[in-house]
Amino acid sequence: MSKFLLVYHSSADAPPMDGPPDPDVMAAWGAWFGELGPSVVDGGNPTGESATVASDSSSSPGGGANPATGYSLIDADDLPDAIAKARGCPVLKGGGSVEVCATVDI
Secondary structure, eight states, X not given: OEEEEEEEXXXXXXOOOOSSOOHHHHHHHHHHHHHHGGGEEEEEEEOOSOXXXXXXXXXXXXXXXXXXXXXXXXXXXXXXXXXXXXXXXXXXXXXOEXXXXXXXXX
């Protein structure tokens, strides 16, 4: 098993999280994490305000055209297995995307 970072990117028209999460949304995430079972290493969290730091140490607000809106860490056999697991993510139902990244032990 290898660890994979799932980085969630909500659609541009998704409302910002400015209060308690919607119970239906939380139920969808709970159901998906339940399907993943012990593959979930760290369920992660939503992300908030962001900035990008450049190589010259300058910073700019935001995370680019499609900033990260959350993350999780899962176990999977390989990249295709991690992609298959990511396909059930609730963020996809809202028009968002999931970036799947293999982590490297050093």
